Amino acid sequence: MYSSVEVLGFAREPAWLPWAVQYFFLIGISTAAFFLSLPGLVWRHPEWRAVSRRALLAALVCGLTAPVALLADLHQPGRFLNFYLHPNLGSWMAWGSFFIPLYLLGLFLYAWLCLRPQLAALAERGGKFAALYRALAYGGHDNPGAIRAAAVVGSIGAGLVLLYTGMEVMVVQARPLWHSPVLPLLFAVTALTGGIGMTGLLEALSGSRTSALLLNRWQVRGQWATLLLLLVWLLPAFAGAAGSAAEALAAMGGSLGWQVTGAWLFGSSLLTLWLARRYRTALVLPALLALHGAWLVRWVVFIGGQSLPKIGSTSHAYYLTLTPDSLLGIVGMAGLCLTIYIVLTTIIPWDDRAEV
Template sequence: MNSTVEILGFAREAAWLPWAVQYFFLIGISTAAFFLSLPGFALRRASWAGASRQALLVALVCGITAPVALLSDLHQPGRFLNFYLHPNLRSWMAWGSFFIPLYLGGLLLYAWLCLRPRLAALAQSATDPRLAALYRALAYGGHDNRSAVKLAALVTALGAVLILLYTGMEVMVVQARPLWNTPLLPLLFVVTAFGGALGMSALFAAVTRQRGVAPLLNGGIAATQWLLLALLAAWFVSGLTGLSAPAAEVLAAVRGSRGWALTLAWLVGSTVLTLWIARRRPQSLVLVALLALHGAWAVRWIVLMGGQAIPKMGALFGTYSLTLTPDGLLGIVGSAGLALAIYIVLTSFIPWDEPAAA
């Protein structure tokens, strides 16, 4: 008796490109950094004054850059407009088009209310009359209205929570991608977003030589790395025990793959290294910051790009090569350049190396 074995293999190009990774990376860091700004500005805790000021700057830089990456991923602004012209309220992606303006609008209002006293002080100290007039107009009286700051913080917090929720859910609900289809994914994005926000705040603090905030930020980074290891362990246990069918499917698909084994070893090893340095060198800023940012980026790259490489059917892994094109490396460099330009503009116009007003 003869038997026939048919092996299927379909190589598909990635549908979600690095623009998506950049958007998830930047918007996650922005929302997490906003929450890190609350202790210093909304709650007026003196120990958080310097760290919260850097966190607010991170929230603005990444929050303004993120929508550009999103629009680039859609390839034309008209596609984003269709979310409003023809809303599909059963889609998490469609809901995101409403959550993004809520968060960004609230963030800009919150930042302005927090910075009004500083703008008024700059108007008084400016030697150029035209610059002084500009600062005075932006300060709009310069009153430190704590009630208004808390109200704006509440609105922005609602938008930030919704952003964190939808960015995790719109990926998790894709059942065709087993690496995405896990309830742990939104938590994984949230934890790494806070790790990246703490890392970016530490990097900005290092630029302005505010080493006094290092122990506070490194303590937070260490906590996020513990949580990341716990989530990774929970995912593996759920896959090995069969509690999660998608996780078990992923483990079966990548069994014997040297590339995936190296990827896992790299992620776990870099996470442990970040944790070790953050605990052993609490005064360090740059190295821990770069490692924390690497972890936040690596998780999103592995999930979004690696998740598309796992075959839906058959035995052939998909491949993606990072090319020097606007959809590849050039786009990543361009987004980094835009974020740097926004950072330069904001820091040139307003000093951020002073503690928040108490």
């Protein structure tokens, strides 16, 4: 007696391209860096003063860049306007169109209030930008109450952004790698480690290492939390429990590429943890590895998650190409971040001697 097996495979381009990876990466870093700025600029803890200034700079650089990646992922501004013209309040993505402006409004207001005294001091020194500094300072008074109020608005917005960026991916039941309650927590924790990494990188670029011990101490905690969440996601699947993690592992089974990727994800987290604990005054290597780890998690989830078959048995590998939607877009976003960093650091000094 003979039996036949029909194997179906449907080749399909990924719906979420590297633009989505960059947006989730940059907005996560911005929100985490915003929270890192609060101890020094709102609560005025002396040990956090320098690192909070660098964190505010990181929040602004990534916060200004992230919406560009989001609009590029939507391919045309009209799609973004549709969220407001025809709101679907049952969609996490639609709610995100309200959370993002709330966060950015709070961030920019908070940054302006924190920088006003410094802008007034720069105006007093004179120079070709004196008139601009005077206009931006708008009196230049340090107003702790207003800073706290703006920080509350920014904190609510940042928390909602972290919530929606995790939830809008987690609710997709058709993607086993996405549909896990661990995913929003993993995105939030890796956003924290990436935010610490970006702040540490800016600290190194400023030529200061005064905050290295503080940043590495929090980096260690973040990496431990990342490893714990990865284990929480994987252990039930290895134990044979049913669920999305088990489905994802079954789809990855026998793939050398997935095994290497998984090993590197765990290995890079362990390496970052070891460097942050062993070399507590180091900034560049732990920072770069932390940024790489935060980006890799999002790449694996978005691009890797879409490569797993929804139906049939065919995986759909994605390859980087020299196109705006792929490698050129990634390089372009890095260039935009660098450009905004250069502009902000040219207009406003961010070193330890600058007054807040």
